[in-house]
Amino acid sequence: MADKKYSIDEEKIKKVIEEGVKKLENMDCGDRKGIKRHGGTGVAGGVWCLGFIGAAVYFIQQATSFGTGVIGLLKALVWPAVLIYNLLHFLKI
Secondary structure, eight states: OHHHHTOOOHHHHHHHHHHHHHHHHHOOTTOOTTOOOOOOOTHHHHHHHHHHHHHHHHHHHHOSSHHHHHHHHHHHHHHHHHHHHHHHHHHTO
8 A cells, every 4th residue: 555655647747848858849030938047157157166166275375374365365265356357457448
């Protein structure tokens, strides 16, 4: 009896899958109703992450104490902002 309680109805599963496939086939590409959009950064996020890791490793290697290591991590977080500020200052924009 316990087996019957957890049995799977294959016909119901096939029917649900077929209905889902039909809905996807009939969906208009311009119809975005109900689809959540996530504002991803794409490649820029990966580049920033690699830059952060590289800067954190560099600053931690230069640290002579725990306090300077923590400051190094903080510097690694804000280095892109400092870089862009200096670039814009150099370009006089």
